[in-house]
Amino acid sequence: MADLNDPARLAELHHVLMHADADALLDTCVARAAQLAGAPMALVSLVVRHIQLFRAHHGLPPELCVSCATSRSNSFCQLVVRHEAPLVVEDAETDPRVPRELVERYGIRAYAGVPLRVHGHVVGSLCVLDGVPRSFGPRVVEGLAQLGDEVGARLEALVADAPPRSSATIERLARLELTARTLDHALAAIAPAIAAAHSAAAALGDAPPAALSPDDLSAAVDCYRDMFAIAEELADDAMALARSAPAEAATEIAQATRSLATDMVEIGPLVRLAEGVLQGTLDQGAAARAAHVVRDAFAAHETASAAVRRIITTVARMRAAEAS
Incomplete structure (x- = not known):
């Protein structure tokens, strides 16, 4: 099995x-x-x-x-x-x-x-x-x-993997750290929307609480779209780093970015449901039937945040080793 x-x-x-x-x-x-x-x-x-x-x-x-x-x-x-x-x-x-x-x-x-x-x-x-x-x-x-x-x-x-880029290791590490810190801030910014959706899902069967305004929800959706593009860039850089610098830390970073990318994908269904509600293509009943997706997105958001923090720590350690 x-x-x-x-x-x-x-x-x-x-x-x-x-x-x-x-x-x-x-x-x-x-x-x-x-x-x-x-x-x-x-x-x-x-x-x-x-x-x-x-x-x-x-x-x-x-x-x-x-x-x-x-x-x-x-x-x-x-x-x-x-x-x-x-x-x-x-x-x-x-x-x-x-x-x-x-x-x-x-x-x-x-x-x-x-x-x-x-x-x-x-x-x-x-x-x-x-x-x-x-x-x-x-x-x-x-x-x-x-x-x-x-x-x-x-x-x-x-x-098929994307072709490796020609950036030097130290430049890649600097870009990775900057990108990871950007994602860390963005995940923190979207956290209230995820938590509010999770709270509504936990109360399935009762009237969903109106914890966020449409403007707040729309901002969270836009934030996620930006984050997904950043996560894709981060993953490409990490894979290129692992190919050009076959060190244990580089492998750790590549593994963490793969985990992060998967978590970002798993948050995506919640974002698509939020867009459906904002655009009026889904009624409340249809959204409620998909509340389990919200619960799973909440778990994915937590593991994505942990993955980003792990990437930041590992990149900082590898930068220090490269500089010594």
């Missing part, structure tokens, strides 16, 4: 997660999967530390189209990754393997998913879903497996 938090598996996800724009080939694959199974919904799901992230999707409910994620612990796809094998659920109501939340919140009753492999590691699932009990024959599972090979090949193409 695979470890969902295996660092090698999560490392393969790093560059896939950083390439978040819509991808025509992946979009085509999920449409073909839905057609193959005669199912209303299909996903390319990447199973991260706290969430499953939908890298491509077809036919989802509006709140899932906005957040593009659900909690990992409440997903079907975690079982595909954990067992590294196809999973077929004909009636989720009576299947003891299935988490109850997806059945109760979204009415998913049937599921078929196959593993997606990147350099030998199962990173997620290509799956189809239906709101009524049904069977999926061998032809469907075999067809999904063939499409899964295409999806895995495309994800591998997205994993």
